[in-house]
Each structure stands twice: as structure tokens, then as C-alpha cells.
Amino acid sequence: MENNSDGAAKKYHFTVSPSLSSYSVNRVYRGEILVVDDHLDDQIEDLETELDECVDDENAIVDNIVVEEEEEHDDKDEFKQKCDEFIKKVRQSMHHEVSQYVMIDYHESVCRTWRRASQSDLLWQTLTRRIWNRHHLIHPSWHDEYIYRHRTARNFRSRNYHHTVINFPLNDNNNNNNNEALSCRRLALSDYHIAAGFSDGSVRLFHLPTRLHVSTFHPHQRNHFGPFSRAVSGIFFTDTRLVFSSLDGDIHVASIHVPGALRRAHLGDVVTDGVLVDFTGSNRWWIGLYAGVPNRAFHVRNSITEELVFIGGTLTDPDAVIGWHLLIDLNDHVGRIRITSDDMAVGFTRSRVIVFSLGNQMILGEEEFMRQINVGTADAYNKALMFVNSRGVANVRQVEHLREICRFMARGGLLGCINGGYAFISTSNGVRVWELDHGEYLYIFRERIRDITAMIADERHVAASTGDNTIHLWDFGAR
Structure with missing residues (x-):
């Protein structure tokens, strides 16, 4: 001027x-x-x-x-x-x-x-x-x-989105040809891929821009402790890798750019550690939530060296029996573990939530619920977390201090997930959407899908798998 x-x-x-x-x-x-x-x-x-x-x-x-x-x-x-x-x-x-x-x-x-x-x-x-x-x-x-x-x-x-359906290919693993029993248990999103983990331990990778199947990864075979011990219990992307776990504690690492290339990073020990009920990670940390053995709820690993840096915690001790039961029945949700943007871990069970720092494993906040929550609706993203209690009341909290942001009614919620601004909860009538600032109800997806087995959301996509061997993908990306 x-x-x-x-x-x-x-x-x-x-x-x-x-x-x-x-x-x-x-x-x-x-x-x-x-x-x-x-x-x-x-x-x-x-x-x-x-x-x-x-x-x-x-x-x-x-x-x-x-x-x-x-x-x-x-x-x-x-x-x-x-x-x-x-x-x-x-x-x-x-x-x-x-x-x-x-x-x-x-x-x-x-x-x-x-x-x-x-x-x-x-x-x-x-x-x-x-x-x-x-x-x-x-x-x-x-x-x-x-x-x-x-x-x-x-x-x-x-509600400006483009909806597509991805049909995952038939099971090409010779050890299991029963495709009718195949169920998608976990989903993961990145900028260019979506990965789906299944009850037989396999993971299928799809290219988001084309919606085409890229590769299928099968875990290394070994003795099993139950029909679902190989079922995928957690899956996530890093910059160049896909990492996933199974209920028996095995952790596998696959290269996104090399189809079929897979190695086992950790051999699980169910007897010593319990059942790995959920697993997630980032470019810095891997963390698993275990149930079945006292005082071993959290296992934290350095994602670069893949070495174990912490074992401990009692979050899942009251749910030990349910944890073991997952090996023969996948219908229960025992716990959830999430990593937020500030390297904090958030763990959920039916009766408790705990927040702790991954850097020094110090507990930053915890709360016991007056009413049990539906663990399938619990999620955390960036600086917010959400859960729905037995009366259908959804509660949104700040991660660090567990201070309440808002609450809203979400009766009939079965599974749920959040991104930075919105909550997505599946009900018997479809997927409903709320905003996270004030708990305002916005709309229901036009596609009234049911029998959802897994859900995930990020800042562009929402994905849900259903019992009919399909993955529904809603793309909100600006055009």
C-alpha cells in the first residue's frame, strides 16, 4: 500500500x-x-x-x-x-x-x-x-x-456424496473355500486405498480412484486355538505399508506397492498375552488391546523398530472371559483402541474409557461409565471421542481431559465412527449422521443398508461392509 x-x-x-x-x-x-x-x-x-x-x-x-x-x-x-x-x-x-x-x-x-x-x-x-x-x-x-x-x-x-459398491473377490486361499462364511471384520482408509480384513485372516486391498481390487494378503499358517483365531482384529496404513493383526496376536506387514508381499512381524502367544481384540497404529507407534490375561491389556511397539516398549494395564481385566469367547464367536465387541493426532491412545470397554500418552505411558484421563456402552459405537479421531451408552445417549468428549463437547440421542446404534466433524452411526434403518459441535442431527444416508459388520470414516470417505459380501463407499470429495 x-x-x-x-x-x-x-x-x-x-x-x-x-x-x-x-x-x-x-x-x-x-x-x-x-x-x-x-x-x-x-x-x-x-x-x-x-x-x-x-x-x-x-x-x-x-x-x-x-x-x-x-x-x-x-x-x-x-x-x-x-x-x-x-x-x-x-x-x-x-x-x-x-x-x-x-x-x-x-x-x-x-x-x-x-x-x-x-x-x-x-x-x-x-x-x-x-x-x-x-x-x-x-x-x-x-x-x-x-x-x-x-x-x-x-x-x-x-449430504453431497457419490456412492459406490465394491464387491470383494472370492476367497482364493486353498485352505478355506467357504466363501459364504467369510465376513469382513475391519476396514482401513488411506488417500488412495481401502483395505478390508476378514474372518479367515485375509486382507484385500482396493484402489480407491478406480475401485479395483489390487491384492489379497493371506497370513502365514500355524496352529489355531479356535475357528476364528486367525480373524483380523485390526488394520491400518502407514506411508508405504499395510499392517494388520489377528485375534491370536500375530502381526503382519505388507507392502502397498508390491502385490502379495507379506511378512510376519510378530508371532502371537495367546496363552501368555490373551486375545488381541483390537489393534491400530501410526507412523510412530503400534498398539494392541488384549483381553484374557490380567495386567497385560496394552502392548505398545515402536513402529520403526517393531520392538515392544510397554506391556501393562488393567482395562480389559473384567472382560477376560468375553475376550476368550471371541475365538469361537465374533459377535461380541470387547474393546476398542485408537490413536489420536497428539500421540495419545484411547481405550474403550463396556464399562470404562482410558486416555494415556504413548510417549511415556502416563494416564491422562479415565472414567468408569454409570451405564455400559456399546463398544461397537466407540471411536476417537484427532481431538474428539464418541460412545453410545445402553440408553442410546451418544456422548462426544475432548480426548485429553474427557470434557464433554455435546450429547445426542442415537437409539438403536449398532456400530459407529467419527471423523473431524461428524458422527456416523448405523441403525436398523441405515447410517445416520450428526455433527460433533452441538450434536445436531443432519440426515440419513440415502442407501438404507443393514447388517453392517464394520465401519470407518476419514475426512473424505465413509465406508461400511455388510453381510452380503459388499463394501459400501461414500465419497464426499470436492469436485
């Missing part, structure tokens, strides 16, 4: 408007800010920092920051003060909005300071990481990535 001849600064008018599904332009705050010269490098850095901080809460909303030139004014001392006041007001207003994600549009009349701040790819990277926990690109720039994520998030609220 150029100063005028008499040294007066140009005065700009800021308007903040909420991002509502109705595209309302109701104004929640107006403020004035003075830009006093065009050498504002320090102020630009402050603006980037403050703008980053003002969306520290991923539930916050600002849709438009519009800057319009109004008049000339001679004042060179108020820039920082007005900027701080403005961003403070923005931060306060964001806690009263109803939408889920932040969108900032810069009009052509934006002053040079804000224009330069908006062109910082580091700024958009920070926003994308804070809101959607996104750490790598699939678009040319972080600004493009941010826009795509924001539009996709809006699609979740407006």
Missing part, C-alpha cells in the same frame, strides 16, 4: 461474516484497522501468527474477512493495537458459530499486508494441519489443499 502525499495512511474497514450452510451474510462483528506504511514485515509475521492462533480451535468459524478502503486518516500508532483487538474479536465470535470449518476469502480490495499474509503457503499448511490434521499434500499447494478440504467438509454437512 502506498502512502499519500501528505503522509496520511489509508483506512480500511474489516467485516467478519459467519460461514453458515444457508450462506448467510449476517455480520457478527465490525472493526477498523489502520495500515500506516508499506514496510510491515514484522506486522505481517505477527498477523500470520495471530491468524494461526485464532483458528487454534478446529471447531471455530470465520468465513469472510473483507477489507474495503474507506477514507484517508492520519494516524501511525494504532496498527498493532487495532490488529490485536480485531483478531481477539474474531476469536471470540468463532465460538458462537454453527459450522465446522474455517474459510477465509480475500477480496481484491484487501490491503497489501493481508494480501501478503494470505499468500504464505506456510500459513495455509498450518491451518490445514490444525483443522484436519493433514501433514502431506495431494494438491499442488497448501492453499489448494485447504480449499479442497474446506469444500469437502461442506459436502459432509449437505
